[in-house]
Amino acid sequence: MTAVIVDGLCKNYGPVRALDAVSFTVAEGEVFALLGPNGAGKTTAVEILEGHRDRDGGTVSVLGFDPATGGRAYRERIGIVLQEAGFEEEFTVAELVRLYAGFYPHPRRPDEVIEQVGLADKKDARVRTLSGGQRRRLDLALGLVGRPDLLFLDEPTTGFDPSARHRAWELVEGLRALGTTILLTTHYMDEAQHLADRVAVLRAGRLVAVGAPDTLGGSTRGSTLSFHLPEDATLADLPVLTGAIEPRGAVVALRTTEPARDMHALTGWALERGSELTSLTLSRPGLEEVYLDLVEEAGERSDDPRPTPEAALGPATGRDPAAEDEPAHGRRS
Numbered sequence: 010m011t012a013v014i015v016d017g018l019c020k021n022y023g024p025v026r027a028l029d030a031v032s033f034t035v036a037e038g039e040v041f042a043l044l045g046p047n048g049a050g051k052t053t054a055v056e057i058l059e060g061h062r063d064r065d066g067g068t069v070s071v072l073g074f075d076p077a078t079g080g081r082a083y084r085e086r087i088g089i090v091l092q093e094a095g096f097e098e099e100f101t102v103a104e105l106v107r108l109y110a111g112f113y114p115h116p117r118r119p120d121e122v123i124e125q126v127g128l129a130d131k132k133d134a135r136v137r138t139l140s141g142g143q144r145r146r147l148d149l150a151l152g153l154v155g156r157p158d159l160l161f162l163d164e165p166t167t168g169f170d171p172s173a174r175h176r177a178w179e180l181v182e183g184l185r186a187l188g189t190t191i192l193l194t195t196h197y198m199d200e201a202q203h204l205a206d207r208v209a210v211l212r213a214g215r216l217v218a219v220g221a222p223d224t225l226g227g228s229t230r231g232s233t234l235s236f237h238l239p240e241d242a243t244l245a246d247l248p249v250l251t252g253a254i255e256p257r258g259a260v261v262a263l264r265t266t267e268p269a270r271d272m273h274a275l276t277g278w279a280l281e282r283g284s285e286l287t288s289l290t291l292s293r294p295g296l297e298e299v300y301l302d303l304v305e306e307a308g309e310r311s312d313d314p315r316p317t318p319e320a321a322l323g324p325a326t327g328r329d330p331a332a333e334d335e336p337a338h339g340r341r342s
């Protein structure tokens with residue numbers, strides 16, 4: 010079954026078109042990452058899916074519910090880890106996790122969840138005494154304790170130290186193994202690469218690519234063939250190659266969409282002249298490289314969302330009273 014279906018989703022904040030006909034699906038049990046620069050619309054999309062924000066157009070189905078009208082039955086099926094949740098500071102960790110467990114019909118055992126997120130030694134500590142990273146782990150515990158079918162993780166490891174980060178990744182992998190569908194946002198490409206089955210890249214409210222982290226952007230982005238230039242050769246001696254050559258010190262890198270042809274030409278050339286092509290490697294661009302290409306294409310600025318067509322037609326008429334300036338549920342937008 011498909012866990013999430015988003016079709017033609019639109020959201021405007023006054024003159025700003027935060028989401029412009031965004032469509033994607035997430036399969037049941039899949040880990041799906043929404044990527045994009047600041048202001049791209051990730052939080053808006055996630056808040057609409059969570060049922061915390063209205064949409065202006067399009068259809069959304071999550072676990073068979075429309076989040077806008079799913080009510081309590083819907084909320085019991087999902088878990089949410091907010092970017093900045095406001096906690097009751099005087100509760101202890103254990104009290105708060107137990108309190109949240111009480112909101113759900115089939116919760117996980119609070120002690121087990123506290124252990125899983127690495128807060129066992131802090132279970133009797135008051136929330137106000139926790140460090141930033143420990144608070145994020147508590148966020149995670151509160152998102153997990155209801156045993157959700159779908160977990161929303163909004164930048165789940167921001168502020169984590171490297172070992173806490175790896176622990177969180179293991180936790181996500183464990184949840185995936187249990188069949189939990191996970192929709193996460195992150196600015197860390199290594200996190201998306203490591204955790205996500207598929208990623209979607211938003212830029213200024215528009216979806217610009219969806220795919221597996223290893224193949225995002227398609228074959229047209231090409232591969233990189235790199236090798237050490239033989240000592241007795243110069244760049245001018247190289248055979249005719251289809252790709253563009255970039256010298257990087259002693260190493261030559263060739264970005265090519267025809268790697269087999271270029272590899273054949275190069276190795277033939279080296280054999281013929283009796284040279285060795287040391288450290289010859291063929292690699293696809295990493296997710297970070299592809300992502301940067303996608304979000305920087307067409308010279309768009311990351312913090313420059315598209316205006317709505319109405320706003321683009323004329324001078325701004327001031328703040329639209331319909332603009333929602335109040336973040337939903339204590340969420341920073």
Ligand SMILES: Nc1ncnc2c1ncn2[C@@H]1O[C@H](COP(=O)(O)OP(=O)(O)OP(=O)(O)O)[C@@H](O)[C@H]1O
Nearest residue numbers: 022027046047048049050051052053314333334342
């Ligand atoms: N409550 C609001 N009122 C008015 N404009 C908003 C509101 N929330 C978000 N926006 C605008 O909508 C656009 C998308 O914002 P959003 O928070 O969804 O982006 P994001 O991709 O989550 O960014 P970040 O990576 O910084 O969290 C931005 O231009 C933002 O300024």
